[in-house]
Amino acid sequence: MNIKQQHVKLSLKEQRVLKQLGENLKLARLRRKFSADLVAERAQISRTTLWHLEKGKATVSLSTLLRVLSVYGMQQDILKLAEDDVLGRKLQDANLKVNKRATKK
Numbered sequence: 001m002n003i004k005q006q007h008v009k010l011s012l013k014e015q016r017v018l019k020q021l022g023e024n025l026k027l028a029r030l031r032r033k034f035s036a037d038l039v040a041e042r043a044q045i046s047r048t049t050l051w052h053l054e055k056g057k058a059t060v061s062l063s064t065l066l067r068v069l070s071v072y073g074m075q076q077d078i079l080k081l082a083e084d085d086v087l088g089r090k091l092q093d094a095n096l097k098v099n100k101r102a103t104k105k
Helices: 012-031 036-043 047-054 062-071 075-080 086-094
Strands: none
Touching: 012 047, 036 047, 036 062, 047 062, 062 075
16 A cells, blocks of 8 residues: 655744654663664554654654654653643633622622
């Protein structure tokens, strides 16, 4: 089956974030002294897909990321994404209605 790669348009800032994520994943692999072949086999992905992930390519799926994190024993780290939504809480708090007190009689 021939799967056509999607072209994903990202801002430079988003590209830098993905590149940093890829570098972090590669460092995690190297710290564990795992070969790329071993990780790809355990994650049930191709060596090329792992290479794309470590290069920060936007076409790699979230499930692939989770599989690789699982090989490193870091699967719970994915739950840290958007865990502490400081901006969202501030926006929510700014929209809360404050009831005025009734005047004293």
